[in-house]
Amino acid sequence: MNTVHSCGRCGSQHLRRNGRSNGKPRYHCQSCGYYGYLWIDPTVEKAKELLVFKHHARGHSLRRIAQLTGLSRTKVTRLVRTATEPAFLSASAHE
Numbered sequence: 295m296n297t298v299h300s301c302g303r304c305g306s307q308h309l310r311r312n313g314r315s316n317g318k319p320r321y322h323c324q325s326c327g328y329y330g331y332l333w334i335d336p337t338v339e340k341a342k343e344l345l346v347f348k349h350h351a352r353g354h355s356l357r358r359i360a361q362l363t364g365l366s367r368t369k370v371t372r373l374v375r376t377a378t379e380p381a382f383l384s385a386s387a388h389e
């Protein structure tokens with residue numbers, strides 16, 4: 295699942311990831327030198343989260359799930375923990 299990102303200023307795809315700020319991934323454009331935030335497709339993120347639950351239900355380890363989905367171990371751990379809490383099922387209906 296590879297998303298192609300382009301620079302918000304010049305449209306170049308020669309971007310380098312530049313860490314995170316406020317939880318959002320940043321990029322540095324190699325063409326014009328612009329610093330900006332990467333736009334993460336929410337539907338792609340949602341699909342990955344659903345995949346985490348699917349793999350977890352099949353009994354995969356958290357490390358394996360992280361490898362399969364491309365998400366970080368931390369994120370996978372958090373998602374699985376949320377999903378196994380009883381409050382999750384009632385709470386998710388309101389979102």
Ligand SMILES: [Zn+2]
Nearest residue numbers: 301304323326
């Ligand atoms: Zn640029």
